[in-house]
Amino acid sequence: MTAQETGTVSAGRGEPLVVLDGVQKHFGQLHALKDIELTVKRGEVVVVIGPSGSGKSTLCRTINRLETIDEGTITLDGKDLPQEGKALAALRAEVGMVFQSFNLFAHKTILENVTLGPIKVRGMGKAEAEKKARELLDRVGVGHQAEKYPAQLSGGQQQRVAIARALAMEPKVMLFDEPTSALDPEMIKEVLDVMVDLAQQGMTMVVVTHEMGFARTAADRVVFMADGAIVEENTPEEFFTNPRSDRAKDFLGKILKH
Amino acid sequence: MDAVFSNFDEYLKAFGLTIGLFVVSGIASLVLGTILAVLRVGPVSILNKAASLYVTLFRNTPLLMIFVFIFIAMPVLGYNFKVVENIEIAGYNVSAFFFRACLALTLYTSAFVCEAMRSGVNAVPLGQAEAGRAIGLTFSQSMTLVILPQATRAVIPPMTSVMIALAKNTSVAAAFGLAEATATMRGFTNDNADERIGIFLFFAIGYIVVVEVISLSSYLVERKVRVAR
Numbered sequence: 422m423t424a425q426e427t428g429t430v431s432a433g434r435g436e437p438l439v440v441l442d443g444v445q446k447h448f449g450q451l452h453a454l455k456d457i458e459l460t461v462k463r464g465e466v467v468v469v470i471g472p473s474g475s476g477k478s479t480l481c482r483t484i485n486r487l488e489t490i491d492e493g494t495i496t497l498d499g500k501d502l503p504q505e506g507k508a509l510a511a512l513r514a515e516v517g518m519v520f521q522s523f524n525l526f527a528h529k530t531i532l533e534n535v536t537l538g539p540i541k542v543r544g545m546g547k548a549e550a551e552k553k554a555r556e557l558l559d560r561v562g563v564g565h566q567a568e569k570y571p572a573q574l575s576g577g578q579q580q581r582v583a584i585a586r587a588l589a590m591e592p593k594v595m596l597f598d599e600p601t602s603a604l605d606p607e608m609i610k611e612v613l614d615v616m617v618d619l620a621q622q623g624m625t626m627v628v629v630t631h632e633m634g635f636a637r638t639a640a641d642r643v644v645f646m647a648d649g650a651i652v653e654e655n656t657p658e659e660f661f662t663n664p665r666s667d668r669a670k671d672f673l674g675k676i677l678k679h
Numbered sequence: 680m681d682a683v684f685s686n687f688d689e690y691l692k693a694f695g696l697t698i699g700l701f702v703v704s705g706i707a708s709l710v711l712g713t714i715l716a717v718l719r720v721g722p723v724s725i726l727n728k729a730a731s732l733y734v735t736l737f738r739n740t741p742l743l744m745i746f747v748f749i750f751i752a753m754p755v756l757g758y759n760f761k762v763v764e765n766i767e768i769a770g771y772n773v774s775a776f777f778f779r780a781c782l783a784l785t786l787y788t789s790a791f792v793c794e795a796m797r798s799g800v801n802a803v804p805l806g807q808a809e810a811g812r813a814i815g816l817t818f819s820q821s822m823t824l825v826i827l828p829q830a831t832r833a834v835i836p837p838m839t840s841v842m843i844a845l846a847k848n849t850s851v852a853a854a855f856g857l858a859e860a861t862a863t864m865r866g867f868t869n870d871n872a873d874e875r876i877g878i879f880l881f882f883a884i885g886y887i888v889v890v891e892v893i894s895l896s897s898y899l900v901e902r903k904v905r906v907a908r
Contacts, residue, residue, distance in 0.1 A: 487809055505722065507817060514815025524810035526830050538814035541824060576832055585809075 427447070428648040438463045438625050439484055439594055440621040444493035446479060446649075453479050455650040457493070461594065466626045471646035472672060477629045478521075480646065481598045483628065485516040492636040498593060501529065513541050516593040517587030521602050523579040525571035525586070535586045542590070550589075557585040561615050570603065583613055588619075595619070600621025637661060645669045682871035683881045693863035694885050698860060701889070702776070704784035705842055711785060712792025717822055720800050730793065738790040742851050746783045750855045753779075757878065759812050780852040784845060791841045799834030800826055839897035843890050856877040860885055 440459040446454035453476050461467050469477045482488040483495060486502050486509060495502045497516065503509045527533050535554035539545040545553075558564040562580040563574070571579055580600055587595060597616065601609040601620065613635050620626055620639040630636065635645055636657050643660040647651040647668045664670045683690055737745070740781035753759070765776040803826050810823030853862035864882040868875045 427681065485813060487812065510812070510815050510817045510820075512815075513813055516813075518810075518813035520806060520808050520810065520813075522804075524804075524806035526807065526810065526825055528832070537824065538816070541820055568760040586810075 436463050437461070438465075438498055439627070440494075440496045440537060441480075441483070442494045442496075443549045444480075444483065444495060445481065445491045446476075446488065451649075453533070454483070454490070455648070459644065459651065461625060461627055464623045465641045466620045466628065467623075467642050467644055469627065469629045469644045469646060470631065470672075471652075475646040476649040477646050478598050481596050481627060481629045484594075484596055485513050485518055486516070496529050508520075510542070514538070514590050515593045517590060517592035518598045519580070519583050519587055519595065519600045521573070521599040523583045523603070524578070525579055525582055527571055530568055530570055531563065531574070531582050534571070534582060535589050537619050538586065538590045554585070554589055554622040557588050558582070561585045562611070575608060576604045580604065580608075580612045583618075584612075584615055594625040594627065595640055597626065597655060598628065599629050599631070601630065601632055620632055633661070645672070647672070682867050682874045682878055684865070686753055689863060690885070693858060693860045694889065695857040696777075696857060697846075697849050697861075697885075697890065700780055700784065700852060701842075701846045702812075703777075704781045704788060704843055704849075707781065707785040708792050709838075711789040713796050713827070714789070715784075715789060715793035716796035716800060717827075721869045722818060722875070732892075734790045734793055735825075736784050737793070740787070742783070742787045742848055743785050743854075746780070746855055749779050749783045776856050780849075780855060780857055784848060787848070788841065788845045791844070792838065795837040795841050796830065797833055798837060799830035799832075802833040803829045809844035818892075830880055835897055838895055842893055842897075846889055846893060847886065866904070 430586060437460045439459075441457050441459040444454055444457040445452075456604055457480060459467075459480075469480060480490055483490050486495075487504055488636075488656070496514060503512055510634060525531075526537065529537065530556055532551060535557060536547070536550040538552040539553065540547060555567060557604050558567055561584055563578050563581050566582075571582070574582065575660075578620075583594075584600075600616070601612050604612060609632065613632060616626070616628070616635065617639045628635070628640070640657045643655055643657050644651055645660065645664075645666070645668075653664065653666045653669050654667070660669070661673065707771050715733060719734075721727065760775045762780075764775055765771045766773050767901045776890040807825055807829065808821055811825040816824065849859060850861035852859055853865065858866075860882055864878060867878045871878065
């Protein structure tokens with residue numbers, strides 16, 4: 422993390438950064454998000470868990486408007502999410518996103534993947550963007566792969582590059598949409614290590630995951646979703662040892678047994 | 680055979696014109712067709728509809744009818760494209776006939792280019808566009824920097840077929856006063872009725888060579904730009 426970034430993060434720590442208010446979303450007949458109220462404070466790590474189809478990924482994707490919403494408002498740093506066009510593109514540049522399937526640009530090298538945003542969106546010079554990209558790639562441990570293409574890297578390496586690509590835009594908040602669900606068990610750790618490191622440095626993060634270990638170690642707050650609604654919100658300690666709702670007890674009973 | 684050999688310069692000139700029609704309308708339809716494809720997948724509804732109306736109109740109309748419209752109906756309506764004859768490129772004047780033929784071929788072929796291009800765009804995983812948008816690229820940036828470069832690779836085989844069809848479709852211009860290969864072949868056979876089979880074979884070989892060059896270059900391009908996934 423650059424000095425400038427940590428500066429802004431610590432300066433405003435605790436203020437609301439992402440606010441979802443009365444958010445509703447339908448996919449045809451399916452009510453995918455039901456009256457979602459969620460505030461993510463600056464520097465906070467919020468982990469969203471829940472069974473498949475509970476709307477966690479949809480929730481995550483609405484924050485940078487990859488999914489539109491039917492009702493309600495979402496604000497980022499006090500500003501409403503723009504509808505379409507240049508303003509929306511500018512907003513997305515402020516929100517880093519890491520996908521389950523990595524989505525690295527297949528026709529570009531690792532280095533080009535990381536420099537594309539800074540050069541084309543931020544207007545940064547090529548030399549400066551490459552210097553910064555190499556620093557970020559070193560930080561996530563794939564610096565020596567910079568000249569290769571995505572398909573030549575393992576899944577864990579690709580996901581770390583995807584994190585570096587998002588960080589290169591110096592985002593205000595990072596969204597992780599099941600970042601380890603497509604990975605082998607061995608590779609999950611290397612990605613989670615990078616994420617824990619990021620959390621400790623004060624990055625605001627919204628993480629959709631099935632990794633309960635990560636939720637326990639890195640989360641400030643756990644949000645439990647089921648059937649499109651937020652059922653329970655608590656500290657990880659409280660949530661895992663003493664879940665209040667039956668739905669959460671049932672879910673935890675199933676996943677923590679093995 | 681003598682008919683071809685003794686007029687070999689005419690034979691070459693005829694295929695020169697065929698290639699000229701192919702190259703000019705090929706480039707024009709690649710450009711127009713790509714723009715149409717971008718409009719069809721783009722976020723603006725009215726442009727989606729306009730592009731898809733264009734494709735419906737020109738893909739579903741026989742090429743011969745488009746030629747008839749441009750060569751016969753348009754001059755009646757006052758559009759004879761004579762102005763292009765004032766344009767000089769590399770010492771040659773563009774003939775209105777050549778321009779009209781290229782226009783008809785481009786209008787027709789660009790509809791097919793659009794659909795081939797669109798299939799290429801659809802072959803690029805959705806996540807690529809989402810990743811582009813997620814780092815703040817605008818629609819046109821994510822098209823030109825992320826989607827189209829990858830779509831182009833997927834699109835080479837179907838696009839080659841479209842281009843081969845175009846190369847052969849230039850023969851329709853024979854009926855509209857252009858002395859390209861097919862018109863010249865007809866002239867040769869009219870003058871030398873006893874050598875019809877030989878003349879026909881020579882012109883067929885000419886077309887085969889042109890088409891083989893197209894498919895060979897597409898093969899080379901395909902090998903060069905192959906991308907691993």
